[in-house]
Amino acid sequence: MFKVLLNLKRAGVVGINRRNADYILRYNERSLYPLVDDKLRTKRLAITAGIAVPELYGVIEIEHDIGHLPNIVNGHKDFVVKPAHGSGGNGIYVIIGQINNRYQHNNGSLLREEDLEYHISNILSGMYSLGGQPDHALIEYRVKFDPIFESISYRGVPDIRTVVFRGIPVASMVRLPTRMSDGKANLHQGAVGAGIDLATGLTTNAVWQNHPVEQHPDTGANIGNFKIPHWDKLLTLASQCYELVGLGYLGVDVVLDRELGPLVLELNARPGLSIQIANGKGMQKRLEYIDQLAEIPASAQERASFAQNLCLQL
Amino acid sequence: MRQLHLLLLVIILCAVGLGLAIYKVTTLGLPLTTSEKAEVWNVEARISFRAKPETSVKVSLPLLFNPSGYTILDEDFVAANYGLAIEQDDNGRTALWAKRRAEGKQLLFYRAIIYKDTEKTTDSVKAPIYPPIPDYPENFRPIIQGLLDKARQQSADTVSFAQQVIKQLNAVSPAPELKLLLEHINNSRNLAKGVNWILAGARIPTRIIQGLRLEDGKLYSELESWIQVYDGKQWRTLNIKDGKEGLPSNFILWQIGDQKTFSVDGGSEVSLQFSVAKTLRELVDIAESRAALKGSHLMEFSLYSLPVQSQNVYKILLMVPLGAFVVVLMRNLIGIKTFGTFMPVLIALALRETELAWGLLLFCLIVGLGLLLRAYVDRLKLLLIPRLASVLTMVVLLMASISVIMHKLGLEMGLSVALFPMVIMTMTIERMSLTWDEAGPAEAFKQGAGSLLVATIGYLVMNIDALQHLIFVFPELLLVVLAAILLFGRYSGYRLTELWRFRALAKR
Numbered sequence: 127m128f129k130v131l132l133n134l135k136r137a138g139v140v141g142i143n144r145r146n147a148d149y150i151l152r153y154n155e156r157s158l159y160p161l162v163d164d165k166l167r168t169k170r171l172a173i174t175a176g177i178a179v180p181e182l183y184g185v186i187e188i189e190h191d192i193g194h195l196p197n198i199v200n201g202h203k204d205f206v207v208k209p210a211h212g213s214g215g216n217g218i219y220v221i222i223g224q225i226n227n228r229y230q231h232n233n234g235s236l237l238r239e240e241d242l243e244y245h246i247s248n249i250l251s252g253m254y255s256l257g258g259q260p261d262h263a264l265i266e267y268r269v270k271f272d273p274i275f276e277s278i279s280y281r282g283v284p285d286i287r288t289v290v291f292r293g294i295p296v297a298s299m300v301r302l303p304t305r306m307s308d309g310k311a312n313l314h315q316g317a318v319g320a321g322i323d324l325a326t327g328l329t330t331n332a333v334w335q336n337h338p339v340e341q342h343p344d345t346g347a348n349i350g351n352f353k354i355p356h357w358d359k360l361l362t363l364a365s366q367c368y369e370l371v372g373l374g375y376l377g378v379d380v381v382l383d384r385e386l387g388p389l390v391l392e393l394n395a396r397p398g399l400s401i402q403i404a405n406g407k408g409m410q411k412r413l414e415y416i417d418q419l420a421e422i423p424a425s426a427q428e429r430a431s432f433a434q435n436l437c438l439q440l
Numbered sequence: 441m442r443q444l445h446l447l448l449l450v451i452i453l454c455a456v457g458l459g460l461a462i463y464k465v466t467t468l469g470l471p472l473t474t475s476e477k478a479e480v481w482n483v484e485a486r487i488s489f490r491a492k493p494e495t496s497v498k499v500s501l502p503l504l505f506n507p508s509g510y511t512i513l514d515e516d517f518v519a520a521n522y523g524l525a526i527e528q529d530d531n532g533r534t535a536l537w538a539k540r541r542a543e544g545k546q547l548l549f550y551r552a553i554i555y556k557d558t559e560k561t562t563d564s565v566k567a568p569i570y571p572p573i574p575d576y577p578e579n580f581r582p583i584i585q586g587l588l589d590k591a592r593q594q595s596a597d598t599v600s601f602a603q604q605v606i607k608q609l610n611a612v613s614p615a616p617e618l619k620l621l622l623e624h625i626n627n628s629r630n631l632a633k634g635v636n637w638i639l640a641g642a643r644i645p646t647r648i649i650q651g652l653r654l655e656d657g658k659l660y661s662e663l664e665s666w667i668q669v670y671d672g673k674q675w676r677t678l679n680i681k682d683g684k685e686g687l688p689s690n691f692i693l694w695q696i697g698d699q700k701t702f703s704v705d706g707g708s709e710v711s712l713q714f715s716v717a718k719t720l721r722e723l724v725d726i727a728e729s730r731a732a733l734k735g736s737h738l739m740e741f742s743l744y745s746l747p748v749q750s751q752n753v754y755k756i757l758l759m760v761p762l763g764a765f766v767v768v769l770m771r772n773l774i775g776i777k778t779f780g781t782f783m784p785v786l787i788a789l790a791l792r793e794t795e796l797a798w799g800l801l802l803f804c805l806i807v808g809l810g811l812l813l814r815a816y817v818d819r820l821k822l823l824l825i826p827r828l829a830s831v832l833t834m835v836v837l838l839m840a841s842i843s844v845i846m847h848k849l850g851l852e853m854g855l856s857v858a859l860f861p862m863v864i865m866t867m868t869i870e871r872m873s874l875t876w877d878e879a880g881p882a883e884a885f886k887q888g889a890g891s892l893l894v895a896t897i898g899y900l901v902m903n904i905d906a907l908q909h910l911i912f913v914f915p916e917l918l919l920v921v922l923a924a925i926l927l928f929g930r931y932s933g934y935r936l937t938e939l940w941r942f943r944a945l946a947k948r
Contacts, residue, residue: 130939133946141942143772144932216878244821251824258824315879338944403944 138408140399145375149291149413153374154395161371162393163256166210166264168371175370177363178389180206180381181267189250192243198265206269207246209254210262215310217254219245220268220282232281232309269389272355272382277347278302278318282309283381286322286360286388289397289409290376292422293368295361295433296412298322299404300329300354305344313400318342320349321405324437327357333403360388361433365426367393411440446930450923457919460738468731468739470913471723473906478555478726480513481654482717483692485550489707491542497522498538498705501550501712502695505532507651510554510692513729518549532695546707554692555726568645568670574637583621588642598644599676602669603683606635610681632665632680633698645670648698649677654690656718663694663714724913743912751912756789758911759902761921763788766898768928775935778891779871786861787891788898794856796899800892802842802857803865807888809838810869811876818873832866 134141140149161167172179183205184198199205203224209217219242220232228236237245252258271283278284282303289296299319303309306316313319318339320332329352332339341348354360364378367390377397380388402408415436416422423429464470483504491497503526504512517524522537537548576584591604608615609631614622625634632648639646650663666687668675677687704710724744731739739745743754763785770776770784778784791799813834817827839857846854868891876884901907911917939946 127939130943130946131934134934134939134942137945139934139938139942139945141932141934141938142775143935147930147932214878247823248821253824333944336941336944399942403942406945408945 134408138410139402140408140410140413142399144410145396145399148417149375150396153292154376155372158372159395162373162376162395164210165208165212165392166262168390168393169264169266171370172367172390175366177366177370178386180269180383180389180391183265183267185210186246186250186263186265189247192246192250195243195246195265196239202267204268206264206266207242207249208264208266209249210264211252211255211259212249212261213254213256214315215312217245217249218310220309222268269381269383269391270385272384274355275302275382277345278342278349278352280304280309280342280344282307282311285311285391286354286380286382287397287401288361288364288378288380289401290364290368290378291413291416292374292419293365293426294416294422294429294436295324295364296416297401297405297407297409298324298361298364299401300352302332302342302349304334304342313398313404318349319400319404320352321401321407322354322357324361325434327354327360328352329354331404331406333400336403338406355382356387358430361430362426363388363390365429365433368429369426412436415440443930446926450926453919453923453926457916457923460916461914464727464738464914468727468734468736469723470727473909477720478723479718480553480555480721480726481692482719483552483554483652483654484715484717486713486715487546487548487550487702487704487711488713489546489704489710491544491546492706492708493543494541495706496538496540497542497546497707498536498703499548499707500537500701500703501535501548502700502702503533503535503550504552504554504692504694505696507554507693509557511557511730513553513555513726515550515552518551519547522548531697531699534700542706555721555730568647570643570645571640573643574640576641580621580624583617584638584641586617587621587638592642598671599669599678599685601642602635602639602644602646602667602678603685605638606667606678606680606683609635609638610683632667635667635680639669647675647696649693649696650698651687651691651693651695652714652716653688654692654716654718656716658716659713661714661716662712664691743915755908755912756792758915758918759908760785760789761918761925762907762911763898763902765921765925766901767894768925770894770897772928772931773935775937776890776894777887778894779868779875779887780864780891783864783868784891784894784898786864787895788902790860791895791899792903793859794853796896798853798856799899800896802854803860803892805842806835806838806857806860806865807869807872810835810865811873813838814869814873828866828870831869832862835862835866835869 161171166185169179169182183202184194186192186194186198204222206221207219212218219237221229221237221242222232223230225236228238229242231237246263248254249261249263252260255261269283271279275284279302284300284302286298286300288298299321301311301313302318302320303311304316304318308315311317313333316335318332318334320329322329329350332349334343340350360380360382363380367376367378368374371393373393373395375395375397377394379391379394381391383389423432465472485501487499487501499522504515505528517535519537522539525536525538527534527536535550587605587608591601591608595601595604608618609622609625625631636646636648647668649666649668651666652661652663655661665680666677667680668677670676676685678685702712728739728742728744743751746754764782767778767782767784771778771781787799787803794802810831814831817830822830839860839862842857843854846852846857872884872888875887
């Protein structure tokens with residue numbers, strides 16, 4: 127056991143206590159949390175800053191407004207309903223189309239108007255928010271993911287999580303939904319995580335349920351050495367989010383739309399540490415290096431290329 | 441800088457906490473372990489007499505005064521309708537009882553509870569004045585002179601001189617010329633006075649001390665007299681019967697000198713009796729009384745000053761920080777997941793009342809049934825708050841029915857189910873069912889088991905009697921617990937479970 131501890135230290139693996147004590151508590155000001163915990167505020171900030179996000183169709187804030195749902199989705203055959211304060215992808219309904227006055231859920235079921243309204247009501251009552259506080263429901267553009275991901279994801283949208291420290295990307299992974307994760311892109315719910323080499327944008331190794339895997343468990347396609355499209359643009363986008371909310375230690379979730387390119391889906395003030403397992407590499411050395419920098423490059427583009435150089439060294 | 445600040449704070453907290461505790465142990469004598477008892481002595485002086493009719497009654501009694509090696513914890517005076525005054529000067533204290541009219545047999549009591557002090561108080565010795573040679577009666581003068589001359593020949597210093605005098609006076613067959621003198625000095629009380637009187641002839645400073653031997657169950661004891669001789673540096677105590685030096689260890693000094701005497705005015709058939717009895721008392725009580733005597737306000741503001749009921753509440757409450765510390769260790773050092781941060785502490789508190797095995801069983805029973813009902817309620821698609829309220833209602837009903845059913849079965853432990861914090865139970869059920877839905881039953885059971893494990897460990901820690909006593913008597917030790925918690929607040933090492941979680945990375 128002591129050997130494991132020493133090995134982990136040598137590999138530069140960051141534990142929860144270190145993440146909280148040395149990075150989140152020091153670099154993430156509590157007052158900034160609402161900016162990322164409320165997806166509506168994040169979205170509005172991003173729109174003002176000119177950062178690409180999925181288009182917002184409408185917001186339902188009170189029970190009474192649920193009746194407006196048909197007006198909001200009018201003209202959009204597919205859309206996504208999500209809680210503004212949700213976490214871990216919970217409470218997100220992806221509607222992929224409408225048949226016979228019913229909504230097609232991406233898990234295959236057909237929802238009646240009132241089923242969807244009940245779900246929204248649940249969102250409003252705080253079922254998916256931290257601490258059960260009353261919440262809002264966002265209705266937004268459904269990302270049509272790049273077909274290149276078709277072979278390595280099972281229902282749902284793969285997203286790319288990047289941990290950004292002081293505006294500099296530190297590690298990145300793509301999260302691929304599986305049958306087990308029910309279309310969600312969360313590792314502990316059964317999604318596959320594949321590490322991405324920051325310099326090249328190529329996936330390295332992958333983990334599923336904490337075990338290294340080479341093929342997607344549902345599609346059987348190889349996951350390694352997969353080139354993420356628009357990689358440089360994506361990395362710059364992730365770096366930009368630092369200025370957007372001012373959090374020093376930030377998780378940025380980006381999706382790749384087949385027409386719109388990289389879109390920022392959500393930000394996270396306490397990004398998880400599984401990204402290290404997906405990359406097969408600890409983040410400690412890079413974090414410490416950046417922590418000691420007296421000055422960080424001003425523009426997001428410079429920071430992104432700084433990160434690409436850094437990852438070649440550490 | 442931040443680390444230094446924290447370190448300083450931790451050091452200060454530890455120093456204050458431990459310092460206060462050490463002060464309380466060493467100076468006030470508070471016991472470190474539970475049920476430490478110490479011997480205390482009940483000394484009672486009983487005065488009885490028959491009041492003379494038509495005269496006022498005045499009784500004076502010398503009292504215990506700073507007995508060396510002992511502390512008076514408590515004393516009281518019992519006398520019906522007597523006025524009481526206590527006079528105190530350098531030579532001692534006297535109780536003065538007075539009554540204008542008294543009839544028949546009168547009984548007065550003075551009772552003191554004394555405790556053998558471990559610390560020795562050494563009184564500073566003031567050099568006494570050398571006494572003048574008494575004006576002996578004509579017929580005694582040559583006899584005393586002879587006695588003193590003989591003693592001087594057979595002795596080396598003041599003490600052995602005095603011893604020789606005492607030996608001669610107590611000889612089995614005294615020299616014939618001493619007979620007259622011995623008749624003059626006939627009983628023990630007067631013997632001491634006589635020795636005093638004779639030694640003054642050699643200008644040796646002496647004084648008479650009186651005291652009691654502390655022997656358990658001695659009902660009719662009297663004050664014994666000893667003589668003290670000043671050897672130029674200190675007072676040396678000699679037995680007036682055989683001249684041996686030193687007081688017995690169980691001797692308690694009642695009064696020094698004979699300036700103060702027991703007397704009863706206006707009474708006949710006077711008797712003064714002492715009785716001595718040994719009892720055991722909690723060390724905490726003793727420490728409290730001693731602190732009050734020493735003028736220390738620390739004990740006045742201790743938890744012992746609260747009513748007993750509140751004391752019992754605080755006995756439990758003071759253990760909560762220890763439970764919280766267990767949670768800190770379990771979560772930040774081991775990495776066990778629990779439902780809610782301090783839910784395990786509250787469950788641990790409930791376990792105290794129900795006993796461990798029964799408590800865990802009842803907890804699982806209620807949460808299990810609650811989950812079933814929650815699953816049913818879920819189908820009704822209720823809003824969050826009404827749903828929580830309905831689960832709470834069902835939890836209360838469940839607890840009540842479990843109590844009733846188990847009572848009917850003759851299992852009294854079922855009654856203590858009412859002590860489970862029901863709101864916490866409700867929240868546990870809600871969280872567990874949400875975790876079940878979101879992360880699967882495995883995760884829900886994992887966190888449930890984690891909560892129970894932490895609760896059990898918390899219970900075991902909070903239930904250590906010695907620890908409970910320690911924290912209650914020395915609440916300042918919680919500052920040390922606080923310091924430890926603060927230190928863990930900056931612990932940035934791995935959690936034990938992370939060694940498992942990241943094991944794949946350790947292999948490289």
